[in-house]
Amino acid sequence: MATSVYERIRDAIVTGRFEAGRVLSENALAADFGTSRTPVREALHRLEIERLVERGPRGAIVRATSPEEILDIYEVRITLEGSAARSAAKHATDLDLARLRARQDAMRGLEGADARAAANRAFHAALWEASHSPTLIDLLDRLHVHLQRYPTTTLDWPGRWDEVIREHDELLDAISRHDGDAARDIAERHMTGAREVRLQMYADAAPPRP
Template identity: 55%
Template structure:
């Protein structure tokens, strides 16, 4: 069900009726009910007048998600600069090298490489609460499947921005890491809003 919500098979606003879903997936209503509960926690479905539905998309939600994500990503980068280990730096360098090797023609691979690098930064912060919150926010963004990294020139720009963030973390410059991460995620927000506007205009 999660996969069908993310890939758009179950469209935003679609009604999610337990008995219908149970028949669709060849199971009883109990696991369907549990799945819906977990998907609601992850922000992928919401309560409607009658039962549940796939959560709708909106520019307001994008702004809400990124308002939180910008602050948390910046805090994670600053925390990484303060608490990173040598092993964390190895993981960051490896993740960045994987990004560089990823072809800009493969949107899914770009998104995965980008996520891996961000997760390496979160891990280097050694703050489990921030990791948990950012993971939940990323779950919300899976309902907006188009990656901002596909925008012309953005992939190379993101690679360069990540290099600067990693450099600041390596130098234990928390203020610089915070500012660079904040700027990086602010650009992502503006691109996400532009993509949403373009999609709704077509």
Template identity: 55%
Template sequence: MRSRRGALSEVYDLLRSEIIAGVFDPGAQLVELVLAEKYGTSRTPIREALRRLEQDGLVERGERGLRVRTRSPEEILEIYEVRIYLEAMAASTAAQRRSDFDLIRIRRAQETMDDTSTDDPAAMAAANRAVHETIWAASHNGTVVDLLTRLNNHLTRYPATTLKTPGRWPEALQEHWAMIDAIEQRDSARAHDLARDHMTKARELRLELYRADPSA
């Protein structure tokens, strides 16, 4: 028999993955009874999963109850306004605090990204995220890592990756290596500015993708 915590974790993981995958459209109502029947469980783990997803930013409250959070260009601007600041802070702090082991992890993540096939958008996005996460970790600031992780949860509702924009992949690789070099050299000012510019480009590309296709 599954424990209560196990049932909650399973329902949360399933519902989260389906929201990210677009099984539920933005704005779709999330009714506890309907979801309980869908996943073959009681309403209690559904209620708890929805509460966690609301904290994650994937679910919001509407006039008729909880629903999948809607998308908008205003939200993209809000997310990136904060993310640009935090990514720059993380890179700058990583340059000051990184250990030799941190640098090894960052380089390995980047080498994996370099070797990632451009025929697999999901793998491209995952490899890119892994590089950023190792830089966050090298900042040794748990609050920054937590906030960036939460912001990334918001962006998972925009499934198209900016890395598939023509020319962006090789450009992003070069920008990453420049940031890594600044971190290795403990040049916090340069690491800050490179990360800021890197994420500013990502914001502009994300807005272009949204304008071309709001469902992307």
């Protein structure tokens, strides 16, 4: 029950149904989910550790994100994605490679931001699993949750989708050849490209200086 409550609250935060600054009342959440306050309290504590929730004067509230925090997450993810790719090149099984190829093939020809974002997430999840490193998988999943809260995707940027497909092909080739150094370098370049697009998106959205 505690896990279910945690997943439901986390999903509501990630999808924006629980907006930044919203007070999360234990009593109200317990009533909504038809449970006692104990699993709600446990869920909120877990979400506080994950920095999705923080303590305020009136109790737990949904944390706001900032451009600086998002860019910091990209910096960390660049390194972790590189490590996952390098590990995948060393440890990926034939089944892992088949899953990666299937996820990559599913991305080709997709239209629409939501479909592309979901397919891209599925490919990276398969890459993390192919690393066979539970620690890397956990850390990358936590980072991705924070990025999901941002309402726009870098995949909408002109030319970015074609670049993503090409870089995934290069990454798959390196992993298939068990070239860990090449896989790491490609993955780091791939995520650096996403960060640079995000920076440009922030710059374009900024109000003009007086």
